[in-house]
Amino acid sequence: MDTLAQLRAGQLAGLKRLDLSCGLTEFPREIFDLADSLEVLNLSGNALSSLPDDLHRxxxxxxxxxxxxxxxQMPACVGQCAQLSMVGFKANRIERVPAAALPPLLRWLILTDNRIEELPDELGQRPHLQKLMLSGNRLTRLPQSLGQCHQLELIRIAANRLSELPAFLLGLPRLTWLAYAGNPLESEADAAALESVARIPWDELALQQRLGEGASGVIHxxxxxxxxxxxxxxxxKLYKGSMTSDGSPLHEMNACIxxxxxxxxxxxxxxxxxxxxxxxxLVMQLIEPSYRNLAALPSLASCTRDIYDETTRFSADAALRMARGIASVGAHLHRQGITHGDLYGHNILWNPEGECLLGDFGAASFHAPADTEETRALQRIEVRAFGILLEELLERIESGLSPQQHERLQALVSDCCQPQVLARPGFAEVGDMLRGI
Structure with a gap:
């Protein structure tokens, strides 16, 4: 973390990223001294309510x-920044988003946990928009113009006031990761399933070392x-009570059960x-140490794509075993009326034999089990996520795959990722194809 004293003393000249969190109530004008180099500005965790009109400098x-x-409100001056592509105003008190506040190259917008009731139609006029985080607001509708955002791949609209999923959203050709839990439109979780799970008294548990912490809770x-x-x-896993970018931690717990x-x-x-x-x-199975995360979270640059370690490689048998396992669990979840919403390598644990486990239900949502056009669209959106994952596995197979197998798997990737949502196969069909390879 950089300091205000360093900034004012001129010690940060040439800096590309500036992080200032020190109770600021006003934008420090000294930041403009970095105009020739500054690419990333993080002013989170302060007490700011405005930004200077000349931010575009x-x-x-x-x-x-x-x-x-x-x-x-989201400051209009933000929209004047010609190179700005990622904007985050999570956990403020924002009620209004002016059209003028949307920069022309907007690719990734984070407005989670605010008080927004309506978004401007101009949002759909940002052709580079790829990632949109809107959970924890008061939205009752989405702008019809979002149907023009053909690059949009990830959208989080959980915990709003939406009574329906608009058809234009479900038809977007590249939409891949969708979270909509906690809206009136969502189907209810199976009450019998929630009640059937065992109740484990706290005094039967002795916590030991911390294994990890995510946005929704801490695991020991x-x-x-x-x-x-x-x-x-x-x-x-002990759940936090706060809103995450994906939605409510309690909803995650219900989906997990x-x-x-x-x-x-x-x-x-x-x-x-x-x-x-x-x-x-929740009390859960303890995972063996041989398992590790398949990938790391997307970066600022990759936006919606996971980051894989350069040394990550698989045998053909291990990669196919993982692909079959994830397709199988995808089909299982869809039969339960659940979309995972975050089917990514970074949410998969694996070992060198190709055994794998899908985790993190923070973006999961419930849908009606009936076979409707909406249900099929929701499920095929998730199949696109599988197609991307399968392609990532294919790129890292080091041995054992014949040219014919590679061709058939690449064809499956294309089928899963084709722009016509309802023309994609379901997970049951994907599983059949994989078992035939």
């Missing part, structure tokens, strides 16, 4: 973060001491009861 600025501040290793049984090692059991899902042992602070949590 930062002619190289590509990324602007102003989350966790006091803005009540724990010892579970059931009465009259030998202790067992498990993982415990409703998903049921499958060899390629992390097994849920039960739901925590009697936590002293009333915190919600």
């Amino acid at each position: 930062l002619t190289r600025l590509r990324v602007l973060f102003c989350s966790d501040n006091h803005f009540t 290793q724990a010892c579970w001491q059931r009465p009259g049984q030998a202790p067992s090692e498990v993982a415990v 409703s998903a049921g059991r499958h060899p390629n899902l992390i097994r849920v042992e039960g739901r925590i009861s009697d936590h002293p602070q009333g915190q919600n949590g």
Whole structure:
């Protein structure tokens, strides 16, 4: 983290990224001294409510973060920044987004956890728009113009007030990752499934080391001491109460329970009861250390694409086993009326034998199990995510794949990613194709 004193002393000349979080109530004019170099400006975690009208003087600025501040509207001056492509105003008090605030090269917009009731039609006139984060607002409709955003791949509209998913959204040719939980339009979770899961008293659990933390909660290793049984090692996820970019953590927990059991899902042992602070949590299968994340999260540059380690390589057998496993669990979830919403390599754990587990239900949503055009579209949107994943696996196979197999797998990638949403195969058909290769 950079300091205001360093900035004012001229010690940050030539800086490409500036991070300032120090209780700012006004934009420091000294930032303009970096205009010849500054590309990323992060002013999150301050008390700002406005930005200077001449912000466009930062002619190289590509990324602007102003989350966790006091803005009540998105500043119009943001739209005057000619090179700006990524804008983040998460967790402010924003009620209004003026059309003038949308920069012409906008690619990635984050407005999660605000008070927005309506978006300008001009949003659909940003042809580069690829990633749109709108969860936790008060939207009752989406601009019809979004149907023109043919590059849009990821949209988060969870926890709003939407009564329907517009047809134009479900027909977007590149839409791949969609989260819409917590809106009136969403089907209800199966109450019987939620009630059938075991209740595990908090006093039977002894937390050990922390295994990880995400936007929705913290995971610990724990010892579970059931009465009259030998202790067992498990993982415990304690959910946070705050809104995430994907939606509500409690909704994630319900989706995780409703998903049921499958060899390629992390097994849920039960739901925590009697936590002293009333915190919600799940007890889950502890994953063996041989498993690791398939990929890392997308970067600012890659936007919607995962980052793979340069050394990541698979045998053909391992890659095909992973592909079959993920297709199988995708079909299972769709039969339960669940779309995962975040089918990505970074949410998959794998080992060198090709065994894999799909995790992180933060973007999961419920849909009606009936076979309707809307249901098929929702499911085929997720099939596109699988197509991208399959292509990433194909690119990293180092041995064992014949030219004929490669050709058939590449054809499957094309089928899964074709622009006509309803012409894509379902996961059951994808699984059949993979078993035939």
